[in-house]
Amino acid sequence: MPVGIFYATTTGKTEDIAERLHGLIGNANSPKDLADLSDLNEFKDLDGIICGTPTWNTGADFERSGTAWDGMLQEIGEMNLAGKKVAIFGLGDSSTYTENFCDAMEELHSFFKKSGATLVGYTSKDDYTFDESKSIVNDLFCGLPLDEDSESDLTDDRLSKWALQLKSEMSGLF
Numbered sequence: 277m278p279v280g281i282f283y284a285t286t287t288g289k290t291e292d293i294a295e296r297l298h299g300l301i302g303n304a305n306s307p308k309d310l311a312d313l314s315d316l317n318e319f320k321d322l323d324g325i326i327c328g329t330p331t332w333n334t335g336a337d338f339e340r341s342g343t344a345w346d347g348m349l350q351e352i353g354e355m356n357l358a359g360k361k362v363a364i365f366g367l368g369d370s371s372t373y374t375e376n377f378c379d380a381m382e383e384l385h386s387f388f389k390k391s392g393a394t395l396v397g398y399t400s401k402d403d404y405t406f407d408e409s410k411s412i413v414n415d416l417f418c419g420l421p422l423d424e425d426s427e428s429d430l431t432d433d434r435l436s437k438w439a440l441q442l443k444s445e446m447s448g449l450f
């Protein structure tokens with residue numbers, strides 16, 4: 277079964293990254309805007325799910341994304357996604373929002389974990405400059421943070437490395 281890429285966006289940056297990632301990993305379904313997704317059961321037809329989210333609700337504990345993800349997380353947590361591999365990427369701004377860099381990734385991470393899915397795609401925080409992020413889990417980012425506002429020159433490199441990492445961690449799926 278294929279890999280699906282799902283994103284939500286307010287100003288289009290997460291959508292752009294979803295398209296670029298799709299170009300890099302090739303053998304995945306075309307990225308889908310979560311706002312157009314009527315039925316989350318679509319996740320059940322996939323072996324791999326890659327999710328993209330920005331962070332807009334600065335400092336919030338809940339509904340950190342400020343996008344369609346917020347209204348769907350509860351339902352995701354109640355699904356049975358055991359056996360699926362899930363990877364998360366996040367868009368944020370490490371300079372202006374340095375205390376809350378890409379906080380929304382961890383909220384997706386925790387609800388997908390609740391669903392029984394296997395989370396992959398963790399990355400090192402060494403390559404980033406920020407003060408705090410709720411998306412650090414066991415000393416790693418629980419996905420790939422990207423900063424198109426202050427560090428867009430680093431995105432190509434970060435994205436291609438992550439695509440290779442996913443190829444290995446989602447072994448056999450693409």
Ligand SMILES: Cc1cc2nc3c(=O)[nH]c(=O)nc-3n(C[C@H](O)[C@H](O)[C@H](O)COP(=O)(O)O)c2cc1C
Nearest residue numbers: 285286287288289290330331334368369373377378
């Ligand atoms: C009002 C506002 C609040 C934001 N809050 C955060 C934040 O808390 N953490 C963060 O990393 N980025 C924050 N950002 C930056 C956005 O997440 C970033 O611009 C992202 O690329 C937007 O993605 P989108 O175009 O897909 O919506 C904020 C931006 C704005 C304008």
